[in-house]
Amino acid sequence: MTRSLAARQARLTAHLDDLQPDASDRSVGAQVALARHESPHRGGRLLSLACTLVDDLPHVLAALDDGLINEHRAEILSTEADHVHSALRPDYDTALGELLATSAPLGDRALRLAAQRIAMRLDDHAATRRRERAHRNRHLTSWRRDDGTTQITAIVSDVHASAIMQSLHQRAAQLKTQPDEDRSTAQIVADLFVSRLTGQTTATASPVAINLVMSAETLLGDGDEPAEVVPMYGGAGGPIPASVARKLVTCAPEMGTRIRRLFADTDQLVAMESTSRTFDGLLRQFITLRDRTCRTPWCNAAIAQHDHITPDQAGGPTSTPNGQGLCTACNQLKEEPGWHHRVLHHYDLDPHHVEITSPAGQTAHSRAPDPPGRIPPEPTWVEQSPGHWVLSA
Incomplete structure (x- = not known):
């Protein structure tokens, strides 16, 4: 039943793409991601999977519908189809249909290798170009x-x-x-x-520089709230024990370790502004430390760009309320037609809060993570209609 529903979901996703012929794949994929509570990158992958299954791999889609494979294995076969010339994909699909119908059950790796062999036999030139391209992308x-x-x-x-x-x-x-x-x-x-x-x-x-987000109580030894480490060169940070954070701060000078500490002021972090048109210097570092990872819901990629929520050309200031950290793909998505971001809250009683609206009218909310030491407020329930209660935004 689950696999049959995955096949139906693929057809609906491909239909959504047909309904928006002028929208980019990035924009449609992000809408799929919002609906499925996935990252934008994953949404793009799911859109590509759906379109490939419906347009190029009917035998694989039928195998998914019949329960012979699951969605993950359908994605494996779809990914390998990307490296086969479009004119040869019907032959690739037919060979896969025969493989799935006649072979013993294959694990993920065995299935991928079998699909690669079929693709290489059909299109050796494309397989060679794929290898060369992969080497360039080291x-x-x-x-x-x-x-x-x-x-x-x-x-x-x-x-x-x-x-x-x-x-x-x-x-x-x-x-x-x-x-x-x-x-x-x-x-x-x-x-x-x-x-x-x-x-x-x-x-x-080796000398190292560490961005360490911690509460004053943790630094002074009166608290056990974990600190947060934000990497200097990409990747995602995370919590470290309070005792480890204190040792990092007091490490021996000969280690050459530089610690940049960021503290909570009352409930939120101290704000910063700039007269520059771009986010740079300490303001850029501050937004990175405040947001930790890309602010798009369910993305969690490393911050690569610092974005004006209200665009600079529309009068948006270069300041912490109007700034957010995004990965490159999400920053490009924000510029697609129909996507809108706006600030709802900034350092009052609530954390920095951005509302995102998609071309299809979906809304999602992005809140900056709480700084270490802050106790999250109790959730507030609001009665939208008689007997129907929802969490307040």
Whole structure:
């Protein structure tokens, strides 16, 4: 039943795209995201999935409707179709239909590899271009985990990846034979990764700059409210224990660690303004620390751009009430026809609060996260109609 509903949902999503022929894929995808409580990026993926299934992969859509695959596996097959020439997609779809009808049940990875083999047989040239394009898009990202560690992901060629891992593991095997070595092989590999990138034995010897959002009570040792770390180079921050925050603030000077502390003033953070047309300097840093991640609901991407909620050309000031942190995609979405942002509250008794309206009339609310130490207010219920109560915005 769930899989059949996913197929119906795909058809409805594709129909929504047909109803707005002049709207961009970004705009329609964001509307799908609002309806499904997903990030705009995920909404775009769901729109692409729906259109590909309906327009190019009827056999795969039928398999989803019949319960042979779930939505996630339909997305795997749809993603691989993006790398097949449009004229060859009917052959790709037919081959997938035969595979799903006759093969033993396949896991996600096995299904992806089978789809890739079919795509490569049909369009070797496209597969080669895909590989070349992926190599050009090599990059490095980091993402904070929930346990005080960070995951660093490097997108490099498969050849380079093999060389990197072989080099690290060969050296780790040599160190592991030393009689006083008590680290596991995995720990040695991770430590070698850090030392080779920083040029030092431990990362703590490298100067670092940390944005630390904390309450005065936490700093002075009278409170246990966790502090917040906001990364300098992308990625998402998160809470750290109060005791760890105090140790960071009082770390030894020889470590070269610079801490930028941001405190709560009464219930909210201190405001800042600028006469500049752009958000820069301390004002830019302040908005980053206040918002932490992209302000679009359910997005959570790292802040890449600082946006005038009321546009500069419409007289919007460069100030904290009129500023918000957005990722690049959400900032571009805001400029699409039919999308409107407006400030509802700013540092009165409520946190910075923005209302977002889509071309279809959907509304969503974006509130800046509370600073550490602030106790959230009790929810207020309002009776909209007899017997029907809703939470007040």
